[in-house]
Every structure is written in structure tokens, then in C-alpha cells.
Amino acid sequence: MKCKRKQFNLPKDATYLNGAYMSPLLKSVEKVGIKALKLKNNPAQITADDFFDPVNSSRKAVAKLINAKKWERIAIIPSVSYGIANAAYNIDYKKNDEILMVGEQFPSNYYVWRTVGVHTGCKLRVIAAPDTNISRGEKWNSQILSSINSKTKVIAMPMVHWADGTVFDLLKIRKAANKNGALLIIDGTQSVGALPFDVKKIKPDALVCGAYKWLMGPYSTGFAYYGKYFAKGAPMEESWMIRKGSENFSSLVNYQEDYRKGAIRYDVGQTANFNLLPMMHQGVQKLLKWKPENIQAYTRKISTDVLEDLKEEGYWIEDEAYRSSHLFGIRPPFGTNTKKLKKRLVKNKISVSFRSDSIRVSPGVYNSKKDMERLKKVLLG
């Protein structure tokens, strides 16, 4: 893969290493968005089929991206909090069941479980990152695995930690969950699109994903895959569009008992979202062309040398086996003046994020090795 910067409108002098904050807009996504916006100039152009067909095309594209067999298992959601809540409120809990999470998860995959705990008597079990710089990722993974037991009802976690890029071994975690009859609910927002995710291998009970980061989509769009466990659940809202036969506008008030197939019942209302959904679809189409494994290899290629150099200068960086290449935390040497460092980064138009005690660097296909070199120069300057 070669650098795709020309397909984006990033300013020439911007060193944007912050895809984990949000992706820049692809020119092709912008074009689709403007076309979609103009459609309403003449509403007669919007047909009844437009309420359903494009949505199903988006489901199909997403299903392909995550290798899910049935596209009907993909629901369209506006946010991760919405998608996680659909799952969390449809689980049959018993008092003293445990909900297992990793430390410092993104709040959209934390608060809802805390609420569940309050109402059901379930216990939250949070596996914090080990307080070490030696084999931290490996130790964290093994602590997670050894914490899964017969009390574990749900494992709710990401594939890649949002703050520092630690990679969690979902295959092993799935195996341990199966042994103990636990559900596996994944927040894929910081991984899907940039790192391969295979539903057939990992078999998540739910995979929830916001689209405005690694799916190259606009804000307020996303998808959720729900497995068999959730086939008969109660959706967060009762949109007319999720009922069987809703495609037929002339019989909408022949109120229906049944929902449409699969996970469509979990769709957000006004699913068709004529402005934003075509943009999300276009972003996913690009990813299907580029392929997440190539994006991962590309971001590795442009960052490896710089990370080696930073390590030599006292920066702490996770072992390669336990960190993603599109998102990683680098911890400055003890005594670094972070305030000054932040200022220098801003002055040099380098965009990264500061999360917990790490600098979160998240390169994408629009970056090159030169961007990483520029970052190194400022960090070591």
C-alpha cells in the first residue's frame, strides 16, 4: 500500500497523527455527502425504497468487512453507547454474576454496565493494567484470562485499548468465555477498519462500532453486530422501520407484532439517515478496497523505525506483539515537561492526543514516514 494522502483534503502543513480522535474526511466521502444533502432540494427524488435499500447495502458492506455471514445481523446505530445499551439491557442476569471489563475503558462501554450492576446486583470486575513497563500487554492479557470464571456473565471490552493501543487476544478470551458460558461484547471503535476483525473466528455476541474513526465515516453513524443470544431482545426504541412489512407504506398502521429479520430490531429510528449513511457506506467501501490488513501493515511500515529511535531515547512503548500499529501510546521519559511538549507539538502543527499517561499516536493511510519523523524531531527536540 502507498500513502493515500491525495484522497484527503488535509492541509499541506498538517501532520495529522490522530485517527483515533477522528479520521479526516475522504474526498469521495465528502462528494457523496454533498450529493446526499442536495437530494432534499427536491424530496420527490426520495422514494420509499430509499428508506430501506441503501441501509441494507450498508449492512452488507459492513458484514463483508467483519466477515459476518448474515447481513441481517447488522444494526445501524448512532453511537457506541446506544449499541452497547441494546446488548446490556437484553441479558438475563442473576445476582452476583460478574461483568468483566478492562481498566480505563471508554465511558460508552462502562457507564451502562455500572447501571446494570446497580439494578441487578451484578458485580463489575475491572482488570486494571499491570503497574509495570515489562511485558505489560502480555501480563494484562493473562490477568484477564485468569479472571474469567463460572461467575462471569459478560466480558465487555475492546479489541484495542482506546488510550494506549494495547491489543487484547480476543481468540483466547472467546475460548475462556465459552468454557464459562460468558457473553463477549466488543467495542470495536478503535480497531475495526484498521485491524482485521473476523466474526466467524471470534464469534462475538455483540460487536459495536462507531464509524467516525477507522471506518472513515461521519460523526453520529455506526453499526452493531448482534449474535444469536440477542435474536429475541427488546430494542432501545420502537421505530416503525424495524417492524415486519414496514417497506409497505400503505399498511403502516396494520400494526405488526413481528420485527424484521435478525438484528434489524436494534436499528436507531430514522435509520435511513439520508445525509450521513451514504457517507458511512462510502467510507466502508474504501476500506473493503484497501483492506484492514494492508492498513495495519502500512502503518507499521511508516512507524517502526521512529518507535525504535524513541525507545532508545527513553520513551516507553508496548512490545510489538501487544500493540496495534494504527494506535499506540508512547510514554515520555521521567521528568519530561509535558506542558512544554504539548505546546511544541501544537506550534509544529502535529496532532496527537494525550490520554492517561501516554501520548496517543494514531497514524492512518494519509500519513507517511515523514510525518512520523517530524513527530520524532519535536519529541526529542
Ligand SMILES: Cc1ncc(COP(=O)(O)O)c(C=O)c1O
Ligand atoms: C473505544 C471508543 N468507543 C467509543 C467511542 C465513542 O463513543 P460514542 O459513540 O458513544 O460517543 C470512542 C471515542 O473516542 C472510543 O474511543
